[in-house]
Amino acid sequence: MSYLKFISHGFHQIQRTFFPDLEHEAGPIPQTLIKLTYILSTIHSVKIPLPDQCWTGRPRKSRLGILNAFIAKAFLNVSTTLGLVERLQSDNHLRLICGFESRRDIPSESVFSRVFAEFSKTSLPAQIHEAIVKNVYDEKITLHIARDSTAVESREKPAKKGRPAEKNPFQNQDKGRRRKGRKVSAKEPTRIQKQLKMPVMELQKDLPRVCDKGSKKNSQGYVENWNGYKLHIDTADGGIPVSVILSSASLHDSQVAIPLAMMTAERVQNLYDLMDSAYDVKEIADHSRRLNHVPIIDRNPRRDTELKEVLESEQKAQDELNWKPAESRRYHQRTVAERTNARLKDEFGGRTLRVRGPDKVFCHLMIGVLVLTVDQLMRLIR
Secondary structure (H helix, E strand, O other), X not given: OOHHHHHHHHHHHHXXXXXXXXXXXXXXXXXXXXXXXXXXXXXXXOOOOOOOOOOOOOOOOOHHHHHHHHHHHHHOOOOOHHHHHHXXXXXXXXXXXXXXXXXXXXXXXXXXXXXHHHHHHHOHHHHHHHHHHHHHOOOOEEEEEEXXXXXXXXXXXXXXXXOOOOOOOOOOOOOOOOOOOOOOOOOOOOHHHHHOOOOHHHHOOOOOOOOEEEEEEOOXXXXXXXXXXXXXXXEEOXXXXXXXXXXXXXXXXXXXXXXXXXXXXXXXXXXXXXXXXXXXXXXXXXXXXXXXXXXXXXXXOOOOHHHHHHHHHHHHHHHHHOOOOHHHHHHXXXXXXXXXXXXXXXXXXXXXOOOOOHHHHHHHHHHHHHHHHHHHHHHHHO
16 A cells, blocks of 8 residues: 555544544534644654653653644644634634543643644654655656755844954965966865765754844845745655755855755756756756756856856747757746645744744744645645
């Protein structure tokens, strides 16, 4: 039995057993909470590595119930933890679906915050997301992986950059005619060139994750500035997020392409890598080919005026002939990444960030990514 059929079979069991009992105890179930029940059932279909239970002292609140509550918070797009507690206190359906038998069992706001810190240290939502993606794409191939990043605004002060190093008065001695017997100093390799030789486990550790200032040109050509982070997402066909990496806002998109590609290659087999002009780097394209993928990257003329004129003339000729090459048609599939970014921000808590620090920010965003992934899987099942 495939994983999607296994999920669908679990939905039928919930309809036969859980829903009648819930309606008998709390009345008719709203359609939104029915969908939330399906999402929780899909998430619990994988083994969840919850924190160890403490056998001494006061009994702890249910970690599984708190995890369900955080998932419900992202699904219902509740902005604050206090709002989540108030919703659990007033909504009997939501309280029972999350696993709290009575109102006394609902944790306080401070308990929710402490448990969230536990989840962020172990990257629990990211582990669950990885397990679900591997189960879905086990022995399956997806055609396209669309790679893109999105800005994440945070309510914390950007880190101060260190002072620039003092200039060496002899650093320009290689300019001009070289003296006899003097060796030319070798150039230091770029981060992308270093990543090609680094082990997989160290690729993400090399990326900066502190909060700082970022700027990016949007689709209308205007420059947007923000304080916070960047979330880099690989999205498969059907709008399913496969791999996610959090970085500093000032980090260029191309610096995360190789670590993200290596993470995706461990989870999914795909044929085409779709990237915009920010990833137009020779090393990134060569690395994609080494993974037996076909890179389709929008060309970036940068300051090459001749190349820019050639690209514009090619585009005019294609428009006159009403013809587009096959790579250009496939490149249009990259819009699935933009829809994923938009849904994460508008529907699943991407704009309601109230925590600080890269670990907690990543945990908050990954809960939204997890709910988004399961929501897209449910659409495929239908």
